[in-house]
Amino acid sequence: MTNDRRFDWVEVEWLDSCMPEVNSEVLEEDIPEPDVITQAGFLIKRTTDYLSIAGGIKRDPLCFDFVITIPMVSVLYIRTLQALASLDGQRAAE
16 A cells, blocks of 8 residues: 655755864864755654654655754754645646
């Protein structure tokens, strides 16, 4: 049986850790700042502590590809994107 659950398509901007390529004897002026990452995908899980985004979904059985879990303390913003087409291939209402 195919799973018909729907997941929001979102864009998340979040702050990620960063380290220099050469990570010994780092001079103060070479200390990197955190990276700002923009991630888009299916919002498959959201809690008060973290959210999980998947790049792909398989329906039977329900499973996910390319999953990343991001701590909520790192999230700068979340925006729900409007789908242009539904998963069954029918054009969504505009």
